Amino acid sequence: MPENRIFANGLSRRALLRTAVSMPLTSRVLTTQGSFTTVVDSTLDPGTIPKYVTRLEALPAMPMWSSYGGVDYYMIGVRQFSQQVLPSTMPKTVVWGYGSPRNPATFHSPAFTIEAQVGRPVRVMWANQLVDASGRFLPHLFPVDPTLHWANPSGGRQGRDSRPVFPSTPGPYTGPVPIVTHLHGAHVTEESDGYPEAWYLPVAWDIPVGYATTGSYHDRYRAVAADRFGAEWSPGTAVYQYANDQSAGTLWFHDHTLGMSRLNVHAGLAGYYLLRGGARDLPPGVLPGPAPGRGDRAGIRYHEIPLVVQDRSFNRDGSIFFPASRAFTGDTPPTGPFIPASDVPPIWNPDSFGNTMVVNGRTWPVLPVEPRRYRFRLLNACNARTLMLKIVANPLAARPAPAALSWWQIGADGGFLSRPVETDQLLCTTAERVDVIVDFTSVAVGTELFLINEGPDGPFVGGSPGKGLTPADPATTGQVMKFVVTPLSTRDTSVPPAQLSLPRLPPLGPSRRTWRISLTEGNSTSAPKAAVSYRIGTVAADGTPTPLSWADAVTETPALRTTETWELANFTGEAHPIHLHQVQFRVTGRQPLAGGSPGRGPDGGETGVKDTVIAYPNEITRIDARFDIPGRYVVHCHILDHEDNEMMRPIEPGG
């Protein structure tokens, strides 16, 4: 059976490497009774999905609830609904998304964009509305592994936010779903940061007796919010306030519930939060625009467009596929033993890769563009996939494909770079944002160009296409979207990117101390090549890693208003995108773990402020960060499958 055929039907390439080539098109799923059953594979062959038949959804601005006293107020619900993610000739997809309850048409996955201004606080009531029409809770769309250290509402107030103990291998958790929302990249006080243990269930009349309805930190932060900005948190909600006292940048929000983020985000809980204005933005008109704004009339032509890129696999009924058993990865015996008979979680898998590319909630969309400059805000919102993005004339060209147009990167994560960087290929791993200009000015009307992906169909270990890296399947995940050049409607008055002068980046000052962080993989004692967790820990004086767990005491207490270095020593075989909350940091360089090399400075796209950085295998990645708000925050890997299984640690700035 050809590789692509197997890959096309929902099995990851990693799984392929570890399973017999004669594997039938069936998969084994764990039933709710905890036993295995073999079912006919129901996944949709991505080769049967027509590409470039659906127009890109530009993602409108999220409507505001009200605005007074210098604060913008939003009420944002989380709901379940159907969306035409696949082309309109195919079934709709049940997703979760954010929206304004006053207008059900605003619910979308990914969310409509929150447009915020520097210096003007935004207050959001985040409401968990995952209930059906009769007020019953909705179970998760995907199988929830209850053996991780996770929110665990069924543990009650004593057992919530724990790793529960089971007498026999459990099936998936099917109870009410907790949510908690994190604004990624925000300079924010702790009660509004979306701490993983500050989750809450929806208000539903059938919540089982004895369940915890909130996480361990919810009550304490409710009191802090009431004290700090007078917000009342009613059941099923949390009210967060974002000061927006940071540079203009490309932020995004997503779910952060302990041990469930991979599932809640995969179901659709992600959206953009664009922060504009202030001293570190460019005057209006310099960059291509406009972007979608609140209350726009229909028919406006946008020249700044957010692009949220995600990989997904679908079932033939249009639903999103997510593995129901560790057998999916194929690195353990398919029938176990699993926890408690071994140390292998029965449902969690080490990395989730989809076989279909989705942009702004549509598979392989097409965007008509004029012969002018466009500003794109790119976000990799995949669970685990690293993207290498290129604009080419032939999407099926042999990899590495020749670029037809270059990217002009002007910003990353939390703000602008020190100068525009021209490049053929953008490397963008999970949670990273890239702010780019593409100049279509000289492209003939009628030309078709393609956004392709040359990143791997599996864990990223470094390298580039043709140099130690096998690019994604050119027929499926190797393609992302299409541009079609249409006649110019109005003159382009934006500044050509080569002539742009970007806002100056103030220096952070010298580093006063170093936090040495280790990244490690925990392997099973029964299946030695199988990862059963990923860890963030410390580094001992002799350079060896000390892996720690979410449950261990805080070991990093950065000083306030002081620049300090974080060394991320990666002892695993794959790259991990490491994210620090509260701060925008500077990448200062990388060095082999073994030493003996002078190392290298940051990549061209890392010369601005960042909140997520790629830590390559067998290297130490160095960043400088300056915290200035005391409280409890987290540092974690943004491969969501890792984050959910121990690759996250609490930190206490000022502690």
Ligand SMILES: [Cu+2]
């Ligand atoms: Cu990781």
